[in-house]
Amino acid sequence: MVTPCCVIQGRTSLRGDIAISGSKNAALPILAATLLTDQPCVLHNVPELTDVANMLEALRLLGAEVISVGPRSWSICAKDVHTDARNPVVQHLRASVCLLGALLGRKRSASVAMPGGCKLGARPIDLHLRAFHRLGAQVHQPTGYVSLQTDYLTGTVLSMLGPRGPSMTGTSNAVMAAVLAKGTTVIRHASREPEIASLCRMLNQMGARITGLNSGTLIVKGVPFLHGTSFTVPPDRIEAGTFIILGYLRGTPVRVHGLTPQFLTENFQGFFDAIPSARRHSFFHDGAFEVHRIEDLPGLDICTLPYPGFPTDLQPQISVLASQAISASRVRDTVFPQRFAHIPAFRRLGIQAKVEHDTLHLAPHSTLHSGEVTATDLRAGAALYLAGILADGSTTVFRPDYVDRGYEHFEEKLQKLGAELTRLS
Ligand code: EPZ
Numbered sequence: 001m002v003t004p005c006c007v008i009q010g011r012t013s014l015r016g017d018i019a020i021s022g023s024k025n026a027a028l029p030i031l032a033a034t035l036l037t038d039q040p041c042v043l044h045n046v047p048e049l050t051d052v053a054n055m056l057e058a059l060r061l062l063g064a065e066v067i068s069v070g071p072r073s074w075s076i077c078a079k080d081v082h083t084d085a086r087n088p089v090v091q092h093l094r095a096s097v098c099l100l101g102a103l104l105g106r107k108r109s110a111s112v113a114m115p116g117g118c119k120l121g122a123r124p125i126d127l128h129l130r131a132f133h134r135l136g137a138q139v140h141q142p143t144g145y146v147s148l149q150t151d152y153l154t155g156t157v158l159s160m161l162g163p164r165g166p167s168m169t170g171t172s173n174a175v176m177a178a179v180l181a182k183g184t185t186v187i188r189h190a191s192r193e194p195e196i197a198s199l200c201r202m203l204n205q206m207g208a209r210i211t212g213l214n215s216g217t218l219i220v221k222g223v224p225f226l227h228g229t230s231f232t233v234p235p236d237r238i239e240a241g242t243f244i245i246l247g248y249l250r251g252t253p254v255r256v257h258g259l260t261p262q263f264l265t266e267n268f269q270g271f272f273d274a275i276p277s278a279r280r281h282s283f284f285h286d287g288a289f290e291v292h293r294i295e296d297l298p299g300l301d302i303c304t305l306p307y308p309g310f311p312t313d314l315q316p317q318i319s320v321l322a323s324q325a326i327s328a329s330r331v332r333d334t335v336f337p338q339r340f341a342h343i344p345a346f347r348r349l350g351i352q353a354k355v356e357h358d359t360l361h362l363a364p365h366s367t368l369h370s371g372e373v374t375a376t377d378l379r380a381g382a383a384l385y386l387a388g389i390l391a392d393g394s395t396t397v398f399r400p401d402y403v404d405r406g407y408e409h410f411e412e413k414l415q416k417l418g419a420e421l422t423r424l425s
Contacts, residue, residue, distance in 0.1 A: 002424045006400045006411060008388030009420035010370065014250045016417045017288060020240045020258035021408035022047040022072065022233035026195040028095035029172040030202055030233065031055045031076070034064065035102040036176060037206055039228030040077040042069060046233055047408040050401070051093045058089050058096055062103075077228075078106070085112040086145045092116050093405070094169065097125055100146060101173030104137055105180045110148040118377035118402070120312075121338030127170040131158045135177050135185065155183030155222055164335050165306035166191040171218070172199055178220040179208040187218040193307045194267055198234050205229040235259060237267040238313045239407055242382050244271075245317045246417075247291025248281060249324065249390055254417060255288035264289065270310040274302050274318070299327035299364060304335050316342050316383035320390070323351045323366040332359040342380035345373035349387045349395065368392065375399040378406040385410070389419050 022045035031052070034041040046052060056074065060066050062085055064078040083103045090096040094117025103110035117123065129139050129146070136154050140147040158174050160166045171191040176199075178185035190196065190212075197213045204210055206229045209221035235258050247254035261284060264272075272278050277298065282291040300322040304312040312335040322329035323346070333339045337358035346353055348371045352363035370393030375381030381402040388395030400423060403410050411421055 003398060004400055004425040005396050005398045006385065007422045007424060008385060008395045008397065010368070010388055010391035010393060010395060012250070012389060012418050012420055013252045014246065014254055014389070014417040014419060015252040017255045017257055018243060018413045018416060020235040020243070020256060023195060023198070023236035024049055024051055024406045025095070025168070025193070025238070026198040027052055027233045028055055028093070029098045029169065029176075029195065029199045030231065031059065032095070032098035032102040033176055033199060033203060034059065034076040035062070035078045035081060035099070036106050036179060036203070037226040037228055038079040040075050041206070041228050042073065042075045042230040044073045044230065044232040046072050046074055047236065048072065049404065049406060049408055051095065051405045054089050054092045055095065058085060058087070058099060061085065061087055061089060081107070083107045083109045083111060085110070087113060090115065094118070094123070097128060097169050098172050098176065100128065100132070100148060101176035104132060104148045104150070105153070105177045108150050108153065111145055113145045119341065120336040120377060125170070127160055127162050127167045128173045131160070131170065131174040132177055134158055135181055153177060153181035155181050155185040155220070157186045157188065159188045160191060161189035164337070168193050168196065171196050175200060175203065175210065175218060175220060178222065179203055179210070179226065180224070181222040183222055185220040185222070187220065190216055190218045191306065192216050194234070194237065202229065202231040205231060235263060238311065238379070241268070241271055241311070241314045242317050242407070244282060244289070244291050245314070245321050246386055246389070248275075248278070248294045248297070248321055249386060251291045251293050253290045253292045255290050257288045259289045269308050270305065271314065274310045275300065297321065297325040299325045300329040300331070302329070302331040304333045306335065312336050312339060313379050315339060316380045317386060319346070319353070319360055319362060320351070320383050320386045322362045323353065324390070325364050327364050329362040329364070330359055331362065334358060341376040342383060345376070345380070345384055346387065348373050349391055351387065370394050372396045373398070375402040378402045382407060382410065385414065385421070388421070389414070
C-alpha cells in the first residue's frame with residue numbers, strides 16, 4: 001500500500017495548450033441554489049472535482065434528484081427535499097455552508113453540519129449567521145452543526161463586511177436566504193468576487209430580482225417562488241491564474257484556452273497590476289492566451305485583497321514565481337493572514353523564505369531541489385506542484401487529494417504540457 005503522492009521530475013520546459021475548466025467557487029454556490037426551486041435546473045461546464053462530487057452527494061442526501069446529463073452537465077431537481085444536512089459529506093468542504101442560505105430561503109428551516117474546508121487560519125461564519133438572524137431566523141449552534149428556523153423571512157438591510165473585507169460565501173448565503181423573503185433586502189459591503197455575480201445571474205434567470213451585481217451593494221427584491229433554468233458555469237479564474245503563473249515560470253510558451261479579453265479584464269486587473277512585466281510575456285495570440293517564461297523577473301510586492309485586488313487563492317502560487325525573481329520579494333495576505341502553512345514545505349525544496357506576521361519575505365534566485373513535501377491545502381498543493389516542476393531532480397508531494405478538490409485533471413493537464421509526473425496511490 002503506497003501513501004498517495006505525486007512524484008514530479010523537475011526542470012522540464014513546458015509548451016502546448018490547456019483548456020481552463022469550470023470555476024469551483026462559482027459551481028459550488030450555484031449547486032446549492034438549485035434547492036431554491038421545485039423545478040429542474042440543468043447546469044453545464046460543472047468541473048469534475050471532489051468538492052463538486054461531495055456537493056452533489058449532499059444534495060442527493062437532502063432528497064434532490066441529481067442526474068448526469070452529459071460530460072460536466074447535471075440535472076438537479078429539488079422537488080421533495082428535507083432540510084437536515086447533518087452528515088459527514090458536508091464536513092468535507094467549506095462551500096457546504098451555502099446549503100444553509102438555500103434551505104432557509106426555500107424551506108424556512110435548515111440543519112447543516114459545520115463546514116470543513118482548507119485550514120487557512122480562522123474561518124468563522126458569524127457574518128452568515130448574523131444575516132440569517134436579521135432576516136428573521138432563529139439561529140442555534142449545537143455542537144457540530146448550525147440549525148435555522150423561522151415562519152417567515154422579511155427583507156432588511158444586511159452588511160457582509162468582516163474584519164478582513166466582505167465574506168464571499170457569506171454573501172452567497174445572504175442572497176439565497178433573501179431571494180424568497182417578503183420585501184426587499186439590501187446587502188451592503190457585498191463581496192464583489194466574480195463568482196457572486198455568476199450566482200446572481202443564475203438566480204435572476206430563475207425569476208429572482210437582484211440588482212447591483214459587481215457593485216458591492218446587492219438589492220434583492222423578494223419573489224414568491226423561483227422556477228428552474230439552465231446555466232453554464234464560467235471558467236475558473238484561479239485555475240487560469242495558476243497556469244499563467246506556471247507559464248511565467250517555464251512556458252515556452254504555455255497556451256491557455258477558454259479565456260477571452262473581457263474575462264481577463266474582469267478577473268485579472270489586480271493580478272496584472274501586481275506583476276509589471278506580465279503584459280510583455282503574456283498576450284492573446286492565435287485564439288489562446290499565450291504565456292512565455294519571464295527570465296529576469298523583478299522582485300514582486302504582492303498584497304492580497306478582496307476583489308478586485310490580487311486574490312488570496314493565488315498567494316502560494318505567486319510566491320513560487322517570486323522566489324525566482326532577480327531581487328527580493330514580499331507577499332502579504334490580508335484576507336487570510338495565517339495562510340502560510342506551506343512555507344516549511346517551500347523551504348524543504350530550497351525556497352528561501354520567512355514569514356513575519358501576515359507577510360512572506362522571499363530572497364531572490366532560490367535554487368529549488370528535490371524533496372518530499374506534504375500539501376497543506378488546495379492552493380498550496382498546486383504551488384508545490386509548480387515548485388516540483390522547477391526543482392532539480394524528483395519531488396514527491398503527499399496529500400495530492402487536496403489538489404483534486406479544486407483542479408480538474410491537474411496532473412493530466414500538466415503532462416500534456418510536457419511535465420513529467422506520476423500519481424502513486
Ligand atoms: C471563499 O471562502 C473561497 N471558497 C476561498 O477559496 C477564498 O479564499 C475566500 O472566499 C476569499 O476569497 C469558496 O468560495 C468555496 P470569506 P470563504 O468568507 O467564503 C473572514 C479555494 O482555495 N470571515 O470570503 O470561506 C474570514 O475569516 C478557497 O478555492 C469572517 O470574519 O471566505 C476571512 O478572513 C480557499 N466571518 C475573510 O472574512 C465570516 O462569517 C474572507 O472570508 C466569514 C468570513
